[in-house]
Amino acid sequence: MDLLIKNGRMISHDNQLISVQLWVKDQFIHAIGKSFDEGLFDQIIDAKNQLVTQGLVDVHVHLRQPGFTYKETIKTGSQAASRGGFTTICAMPNLNPVPDTVERFTQVQEIIRQDAVNHVLQYAPITKNLRSDDLVNQTALKKAGAFAFTNDGVGVQRAGTMYLAMKEAAKNQRAIVAHTEDESLLFDGVMHKGKKAEELDLPGIVSAAESSQIARDLLLAEETGVHYHVCHVSSKESVRVIRQAKEAGVHVTCEVCPHHLLRADEDITCDHGYWKMNPPLRAKEDQKALIDGLLDGTIDCIATDHAPHSLEEKNQSFLKAPFGIVGSEYAFQLIYTTFVKKGIFTLAQVVDWMAIKPAEIFDLPVNRLNIGDTADLAIFDIDHSYIVDQKEFLSQAENTPFIGKELFGDTLYTLVDGKIVWQGGNQNGSLANSR
Structure with missing residues (x-):
């Protein structure tokens, strides 16, 4: 399974956001670059210029x-x-x-x-x-x-x-x-x-x-x-x-x-x-x-x-x-x-x-978004705000005083071992382009 995350932004060593594409192969980060041939991939996620980070x-x-x-x-x-x-x-x-x-x-x-x-x-x-x-x-x-x-x-x-x-x-x-x-x-x-x-x-x-x-x-x-x-x-x-x-x-x-x-x-x-x-x-x-x-x-x-x-x-x-x-x-x-x-x-x-x-x-595996690291990844929308709405919680509980608060950084995608487990309101990942 080859998955491409395109049009993403990652944090550079000097704390700048830089454009990047990630090639995920099976459960690992296979390559990181500026551009890849999209015909090589079974699935493509368009990060739409949002933040891509380790899980x-x-x-x-x-x-x-x-x-x-x-x-x-x-x-x-x-x-x-x-x-x-x-x-x-x-x-x-x-x-x-x-x-x-x-x-x-x-x-x-x-x-x-x-x-x-x-x-x-x-x-x-x-x-x-x-x-x-x-x-x-x-x-x-x-x-x-x-x-x-x-x-x-x-x-x-x-x-x-x-x-x-x-x-x-x-x-x-x-x-x-x-x-x-x-x-x-x-x-x-x-x-x-x-x-x-x-x-x-x-x-x-x-x-x-x-x-x-x-x-x-x-x-x-x-x-x-x-x-x-x-x-x-x-x-x-x-x-x-x-x-x-x-x-x-x-x-x-x-x-x-x-x-x-x-x-x-x-x-x-x-x-x-x-x-x-x-x-x-x-x-x-x-x-x-x-x-x-x-x-x-x-x-x-x-x-x-x-x-x-x-x-x-x-x-x-x-x-x-x-x-x-x-x-x-x-x-x-x-x-x-x-x-x-x-x-x-x-x-x-x-x-x-x-x-x-x-x-x-805790001496757990550390993901630094390097080639060979496990593809445990998250994509966050840091440019647009949303309102904390308990009706959208996946938790069974809603006990928080932060309901109704306007926040930035909503999670667009979460990948575990290279597989989409959460996507922008749709657990089935229908917004990702599968080939």
């Missing part, structure tokens, strides 16, 4: 299967990610049953094999059933395909448990990926503790609930030599202690979510579950610290923490709604519109944070 990589999504398929499934979650330009996603293990044995983990892997439209890597938990202090058999789960270990959704509360898990992960050359949350500091909070919480008369969550556990874990990571990755960093204190740990030589990486970069607690308009996420939207100074942390390299990558819930669950007060926001289908678009078009980030930086760095920090 995005999201190291933090919730696919909800098994156990919570009324919220999302592996099929719908992977389709939603493909609509956003993601070709690789990493799925969290807060499922029912938790994939804490080889048998359970293999069952999830089989659903992924059958239903996923892109590459889905499955996390294994750190402890059995997530909330226990009993460690899983990391060696066996590694052999079964676990690429990293996390209890995302809850923090590991006991330092001794985390220490032993880190020692085992270091032996297995796998990362410990941490949802950092000291539950003794939550005080039944549902949003960031600040003026907006007081205004809405809602209990607040102090920043130290996150940062204090990160500080603990950084010392344990230094002791054990493990690769320690922090999920969804949200506070200025967290950025500060991670920066200090990196300067001290601790093997720590971390991610930030688009919603924490774009919004602060003062932007919350009402007491509604669409604004409820964990960690919560924090203060303006935290938001600035996250942006600065990306720019100075303290924060390594951007991840969505795509967390779908049913409309019934989220369409209620902070006090009753579950934590979580969907983000797979418009994450790149939010970042591009808000930061690239305003000159705060460069397009090359965003691609680095959303495609290259996530792969590098």
